[in-house]
Amino acid sequence: xxxxxxxxxxxxxxxxxxxxxxxxxxxxxxxxxxxxxxxxxxxxxxxxxxxxxxxxxxxxxxxxxxxxxxxxxxxxxxxxxxxxxxxxxxxxxxxxxxxxxxxxxxxxxxxxxxxxxxxxxxxxxxxxxxxxxxxxxxxxxxxxxxxxxxxxxxxxxxxxxxxxxxxxxxxxxxxxxxxxxxxxxxxxxxxxxxxxxxxxxxxxxxxxxxxxxxxxxxxxxxxxxxxxxxxxxxxxxxxxxxxxxxxxxxxxxxxxxxxxxxxxxxxxxxxxxxxxxxxxxxxxxxxxxxxxxxxxxxxxxxxxxxxx
Amino acid sequence: xxxxxxxxxxxxxxxxxxxxxxxxxxxxxxxxxxxxxxxxxxxxxxxxxxxxxxxxxxxxxxxxxxxxxxxxxxxxxxxxxxxxxxxxxxxxxxxxxxxxxxxxxxxxxxxxxxxxxxxxxxxxxxxxxxxxxxxxxxxxxxxxxxxxxxxxxxxxxxxxxxxxxxxxxxxxxxxxxxxxxxxxxxxxxxxxxxxxxxxxxxxxxxxxxxxxxxxxxxxxxxxxxxxxxxxxxxxxxxxxxxxxxxxxxxxxxxxxxxxxxxxxxxxxxxxxxxxxxxxxxxxxxxxxxxxxxxxxxxxxxxxxxxxxxxxxxxxxxxxxxxxxxxxxxxxxxxxxxxxxxxxxxxxxxxxxxxxxxxxxxxxxxxxxxxxxxxxxxxxxxxxxxxxxxxxxxxxxxxxxxxxxxxxxxxxxxxxxxxxxxxxxxxxxxxxxxxxxxxxxxxxxxxxxxxxx
Numbered sequence: 001x002x003x004x005x006x007x008x009x010x011x012x013x014x015x016x017x018x019x020x021x022x023x024x025x026x027x028x029x030x031x032x033x034x035x036x037x038x039x040x041x042x043x044x045x046x047x048x049x050x051x052x053x054x055x056x057x058x059x060x061x062x063x064x065x066x067x068x069x070x071x072x073x074x075x076x077x078x079x080x081x082x083x084x085x086x087x088x089x090x091x092x093x094x095x096x097x098x099x100x101x102x103x104x105x106x107x108x109x110x111x112x113x114x115x116x117x118x119x120x121x122x123x124x125x126x127x128x129x130x131x132x133x134x135x136x137x138x139x140x141x142x143x144x145x146x147x148x149x150x151x152x153x154x155x156x157x158x159x160x161x162x163x164x165x166x167x168x169x170x171x172x173x174x175x176x177x178x179x180x181x182x183x184x185x186x187x188x189x190x191x192x193x194x195x196x197x198x199x200x201x202x203x204x205x206x207x208x209x210x211x212x213x214x215x216x217x218x219x220x221x222x223x224x225x226x227x228x229x230x231x232x233x234x235x236x237x238x239x240x241x242x243x244x245x246x247x248x249x250x251x252x253x254x255x256x257x258x259x260x261x262x263x264x265x266x267x268x269x270x271x272x273x274x275x276x277x278x279x280x281x282x283x284x285x286x287x288x289x290x291x292x293x294x295x296x297x298x299x300x301x302x303x304x305x306x307x308x
Numbered sequence: 309x310x311x312x313x314x315x316x317x318x319x320x321x322x323x324x325x326x327x328x329x330x331x332x333x334x335x336x337x338x339x340x341x342x343x344x345x346x347x348x349x350x351x352x353x354x355x356x357x358x359x360x361x362x363x364x365x366x367x368x369x370x371x372x373x374x375x376x377x378x379x380x381x382x383x384x385x386x387x388x389x390x391x392x393x394x395x396x397x398x399x400x401x402x403x404x405x406x407x408x409x410x411x412x413x414x415x416x417x418x419x420x421x422x423x424x425x426x427x428x429x430x431x432x433x434x435x436x437x438x439x440x441x442x443x444x445x446x447x448x449x450x451x452x453x454x455x456x457x458x459x460x461x462x463x464x465x466x467x468x469x470x471x472x473x474x475x476x477x478x479x480x481x482x483x484x485x486x487x488x489x490x491x492x493x494x495x496x497x498x499x500x501x502x503x504x505x506x507x508x509x510x511x512x513x514x515x516x517x518x519x520x521x522x523x524x525x526x527x528x529x530x531x532x533x534x535x536x537x538x539x540x541x542x543x544x545x546x547x548x549x550x551x552x553x554x555x556x557x558x559x560x561x562x563x564x565x566x567x568x569x570x571x572x573x574x575x576x577x578x579x580x581x582x583x584x585x586x587x588x589x590x591x592x593x594x595x596x597x598x599x600x601x602x603x604x605x606x607x608x609x610x611x612x613x614x615x616x617x618x619x620x621x622x623x624x625x626x627x628x629x630x631x632x633x634x635x636x637x638x639x640x641x642x643x644x645x646x647x648x649x650x651x652x653x654x655x656x657x658x659x660x661x662x663x664x665x666x667x668x669x670x671x672x673x674x675x676x677x678x679x680x681x682x683x684x685x686x687x688x689x690x691x692x693x694x695x696x697x698x699x700x701x702x703x704x705x706x707x708x709x710x711x712x713x714x715x716x717x718x719x720x721x722x723x724x725x726x727x728x729x730x731x732x733x734x735x736x737x738x739x740x741x742x743x744x745x746x747x748x749x750x751x752x753x754x755x756x757x758x759x760x
Binding site for chain 1: 349532534536
């Protein structure tokens with residue numbers, strides 16, 4: 001689709017810079033010994049672990065640094081370059097634009113994730129981007145569970161000025177709501193239907209079964225739907241992100257990730273390990289609560305920011 | 309993970325038994341495994357380092373007990389250390405002139421509003437308090453409505469929403485209302501905020517000054533990673549926290565954030581959010597969480613339960629009987645009953661070391677609690693002679709027993725089969741002559757009578 005390019009977004013965010021600064025101090029501190037000795041390696045590994053990269057990945061990155069530079073003099077810049085190259089190499093393949101089919105109408109986009117990860121807010125921001133690119137957007141408020149979730153999405157719909165399909169009553173079946181939303185979107189010649197879903201923990205079998213049903217219902221109307229199933233990950237999450245991706249991928253056929261709340265001190269480093277393991281594209285990062293706070297994911301920037 | 313951890317520790321310590329004391333290098337080797345387990349559980353690194361030093365100090369030089377394996381001993385030291393750091397669960401401290409104010413704080417999406425409702429429900433139902441809720445979240449769309457809806461669901465009042473009012477003014481109004489109408493507790497739900505957002509943290513501090521809360525609770529996502537220390541430190545330093553509530557603890561996260569937050573703030577963990585239902589708020593129990601963080605299931609609980617249910621003499625007598633080959637169906641019945649007292653089979657599975665992770669993968673239909681009931685019924689329908697001499701149970705007798713117990717002949721067959729398997733195993737152990745071997749069989753490997 002490629003219409004995100006022309007937005008010309010400033011990619012490196014204030015949030016990421018903030019994230020980076022503390023790491024930068026740590027890396028610098030670790031390099032006080034100048035030489036890449038055991039102690040420095042251990043400290044550098046800690047820097048990576050504290051960024052939530054996870055112990056195995058941190059170990060592998062430091063091992064490769066050791067192989068080349070052990071017991072040699074090394075500068076901060078060299079370490080940074082080596083590590084960020086290693087990280088970017090893992091992120092590059094997954095830094096992909098959100099590619100949506102051109103021959104489907106409506107294109108169905110589904111947002112999934114655990115509670116509180118930022119699905120609804122992200123939908124608000126995405127709608128704005130699609131709309132600015134001349135697309136006719138419709139929202140489906142299929143989080144019929146959480147109190148006032150429908151109202152929250154409704155406010156976003158008004159803000160961005162897009163139509164919304166809402167359940168008739170609280171606690172309605174989200175799958176039937178999606179059915180209705182699809183019908184409506186088709187009738188009204190909508191380009192993109194974005195479906196909000198209730199947050200659910202991936203080990204809750206009942207709720208995951210419900211999600212599976214929602215996907216099934218969409219497939220009945222268009223067997224290629226949902227055309228994108230986006231898992232929204234909170235950057236503050238730790239190693240549990242692995243289980244989240246695994247489960248949502250299996251149940252909801254996740255096609256890509258969005259990492260939110262990167263304007264915090266959270267490093268979101270777990271996505272590097274996720275990229276390594278699942279090879280799922282990362283499309284966007286969320287860096288704030290405003291409608292404009294959704295940016296394309298850039299591997300080099302992310303890697304650099306993690307260590308700079 | 310426990311399998312990995314205990315496996316690692318086992319290799320390290322296999323040659324250790326009988327060597328007297330845990331040496332420094334033994335302990336270091338073992339602690340490397342523990343460190344990885346803690347990292348995987350998202351315990352923050354600085355907290356791990358500090359913790360490991362303490363554990364190391366304790367473990368080095370410790371006499372190796374004869375009764376347990378050295379690897380188990382290390383796990384026990386680590387476990388007890390974790391319990392110690394986690395501290396005891398504490399209830400809310402609301403002893404003050406009503407209305408006692410509870411201020412809820414935390415990042416966006418940590419679960420403050422849902423937790424506010426859960427707390428209100430608990431205070432109302434368990435402590436008979438009159439509770440009012442007020443939302444100061446003027447930022448997230450529909451946040452105030454959300455609180456009003458959940459307040460209604462749990463049957464407590466919420467402050468009327470006045471559009472455009474700022475948080476400090478809402479606070480003042482809430483306190484006036486609460487005083488006027490004689491509420492015991494006022495819970496202030498606030499907007500999510502990042503700990504580095506100075507403006508928002510200042511706002512929270514201003515609210516706190518007005519509210520003079522009895523409790524300032526930090527609500528944090530139990531799935532939080534390494535950043536847990538930064539979040540907790542910042543909230544504690546900037547606004548002063550009196551307790552922590554960890555949410556989403558019904559997930560499959562290992563909950564290391566709890567340890568990190570408790571350690572850096574020194575404040576107690578008061579509750580755990582265990583689900584979306586509005587009564588899914590449970591008091592914090594350090595033992596359980598320690599087991600979970602280590603990924604070892606509730607070993608402690610299993611041991612304790614087993615101790616409660618089977619007295620030691622009873623267990624010894626049973627063991628002797630088994631070893632002498634005189635074990636009969638009456639003894640099997642006693643065993644089954646002891647097992648029933650310990651809880652459902654899937655509960656027991658979760659408590660067994662190494663089985664915790666498997667719990668979800670085991671087909672629950674294969675863990676049939678009713679099977680135990682059927683087996684007891686079968687034994688009860690036998691004659692005394694049959695119970696003592698199971699080998700005489702021919703087809704005719706089995707048919708009669710099945711009819712008497714209201715079960716199928718197949719069930720009777722299964723019972724006899726597992727009894728025979730146990731008997732054969734017993735004989736084998738007798739030949740090997742080791743009680744240790746018996747313990748191994750009972751711990752795993754040996755097919756227990758409740759497995760189909």
